[in-house]
Amino acid sequence: MREAATVENRPYHHGDLRRALVDAARRILENEGPSALSLRAVAREAGVSPAAPYHHFKDKGELLEAVAFVGWDALGEAMTAAKERTPDLGARMTEIGVAYVQFSQAHPALYRVMYDCSRDKDELPEGLQDKEDSAYCQVRETFRAFAGPEVADVDIELATIAAWCAAHGLAEMNSFKQFDPLKQGLGGEEGFLRAVLSHLGMFPAARAKANGPG
Amino acid sequence: MREAATVENRPYHHGDLRRALVDAARRILENEGPSALSLRAVAREAGVSPAAPYHHFKDKGELLEAVAFVGWDALGEAMTAAKERTPDLGARMTEIGVAYVQFSQAHPALYRVMYDCSRDKDELPEGLQDKEDSAYCQVRETFRAFAGPEVADVDIELATIAAWCAAHGLAEMNSFKQFDPLKQGLGGEEGFLRAVLSHLGMFPAARAKANGPG
DNA sequence: TGTACATCAGTGAACGCGCGTTCACTGATGTAC
């Protein structure tokens, strides 16, 4: 063996420390929550010195951004999967929403870091903005396909935003205990999510038709 | 003058330190944001020693809870005001939503503390739960009044939750830059909020009528 | 009305802690010749 090794049998040069640090951060988030996510803790979890991360990230914020980006990526994949397994256009939007909320419940700490970073920058991460195949566009195209041709682009856009906002709100409040009785009556959490989310995706034209003016 | 006074001319006994601490916390939130809100900073801002708050709050968490409670109270008042100035039932829900989001934009740090506390306890604060005249009930009764009599209670409840979630989502994302072009096209931020929020308050029965099945 | 005394609500110094970041350093690697 030509390389020196630490006690953990890891070579002096890590090889892919950047990725290892992001993974370590995710592990800390899953196990101990966002408040435990310090640079030092991440280095510790990855088995390197507290100074090592500075060779890969400018500062703590840059590490958090990398973690958040990985999270948005995973969330986008979960949404894509939901979309592809739901050919029925009427149900598709709801299923994407359910997948969204379920992701947030499966990775609550990661989810919080994702939005904390977004808030700091006042925008969703690049990969999720207005690009083709982004999570945002998937939602919008789902509405586009579902809505009648009489619905204007701007209304599709607004419905997309409303749905995204509602899904985020649900993600944050789904665990509130005051919803428990309602959940029981609706066949558990998934039924509850589906029921709330099915209230979305309406359009002003449809509203006028259904309820009449004011 | 019989009382000794500190350099700031304040008597040794404060008189209403509990309230003063909560006010100081709010000032810190407004001026420096949530990350600056430490117990020591609050004591400093109130002009007392770091140990003084412990005569009024068990620990930092209890102070935060008091701050959050005051915030929920103020938000409830803003929503009530919006409701009372909007007699038209068709517009009322949207106006309450606008008031909600505008409150969150006027006091972003306070708003975050409010939800951080709620998340920790997995519930909205007592005063906002299912009690008569709570903010939650105001929203629900607004839907109740607006919906036709054929709409079931459970659907009213679900619409209320969906609306609350969407308003919260909007509150968190309203400042995202990617919405700026859309805002311009809709006459500014308020127009944007109104447009997004008007997508809420639909009911499955209405949906079926308007769009037909899937 | 005075006085002794319990209680309340402050003080200020100190505790240990973990943090983000920097520093001089060194082991390992890659490359030019």
Added chain:
DNA sequence: TGTACATCAGTGAACGCGCGTTCACTGATGTAC
């Protein structure tokens, strides 16, 4: 193929910091008699 050397990616100790909380204390207040 060997070697000198620049560069890369680690180390570990140290920096100053602000934090939450505790402690023994003391000034002020209220109350029983």
